[in-house]
Amino acid sequence: MNKYLLPKTIITDVGSTKEKTNFVIEKKLKKGISWTSSHPIAGSEVSGPENGTKDLFLNKWCILIKEKKTNKKHLVILSKFWKKVGSKISIMNSKKHDLIFSMTSHLPHLIAYNLVKTATDFENQQKYELIKYSAGGLRDFSRIASSNEIMWRDIFFNNQNNILKVIDLFIKNLQLFKKDIKLKNNKSIIKKLIDSKKVRKKIIKLKQDINKPDFGRI
């Protein structure tokens, strides 16, 4: 598309990973043309325009990427655009973006996929239908694990380095959790479970979720 682009053309994307794509874009883009990357933290497990809603971006974060090369004027105009559709703006560089979302989005999705895979393997091992009893926890994970496979493969591959690190951190913590259960370490388990509740309270306070039990489920 290079030949159709002008220095004043505002170009953006809504991708979930930034470092690697920015590297490719910088290499391919004609000199003098600016690309300003966006990542609206909105949407669900379904893809495509048919699943859009008018309030999709309302009160949701939109991350805008700022690097040394970023066109400041374009960044200001793009900020205004995202605010107009209801988003809250946060500006950071690609590196920080990919690090943060490896933890808050990419790892949770990977874990959800892995849990559903583990349940399926277990069901096959036991030769007994058990997924039908999934109301007690597995259900919500299965929603997240039904997201678009092409998009998530690309996210996992593009943000490989950060994701490999957070997987290791997750496994380290899981080994400690396992040890606590094995040794019936009451104090350590109770601390873990209470600390989780505090994070939940923080998420609700930050208006990232609603303080209503089993929200949307009953």
Place this chain on the structure above:
Amino acid sequence: MNKYLLPKTIITDVGSTKEKTNFVIEKKLKKGISWTSSHPIAGSEVSGPENGTKDLFLNKWCILIKEKKTNKKHLVILSKFWKKVGSKISIMNSKKHDLIFSMTSHLPHLIAYNLVKTATDFENQQKYELIKYSAGGLRDFSRIASSNEIMWRDIFFNNQNNILKVIDLFIKNLQLFKKDIKLKNNKSIIKKLIDSKKVRKKIIKLKQDINKPDFGRI
């Protein structure tokens, strides 16, 4: 309470683990008295009667435990009771129960706790607020990870053996997932992600969840 109990007294519980509690109950219970154990698969992350609703058990599974010693008459009456409040009945022994729910309920809760713990550790490491961006996945896990800590400690300790096994299965799968990301094994990743979607469809077909994107969230 032994001295107040009669052979015709119907006694039940609604606990989440069965093998160990049944062992303790059998030991303590006066001869000739029957205990018939129930596990309604209903409820949310909040506890206590103040969080009850009239439809709490409607179309939800209720597992009834049947062992050699189980009083068949009591089992029939208890089945009728749970059906009256709207439940679907499934009858199995304690061993099977604890095995199934280690996978469909106990492991998902443990994983949710572990993910929230990992995110907190990561936030502290990075010295950068990131939990506020939790809309993209972490949010739903944090709801599950805000469940009652005393109840969940007891579940983890009582169903220790099954839980330790499913943790190992989960870690084994996670190591394979990690390897696929590291080697960019396209075919294997795509298969995993597509298989997850099939499980989701099964869960919806079994009426364990609703086929509406981001249900309750938008």
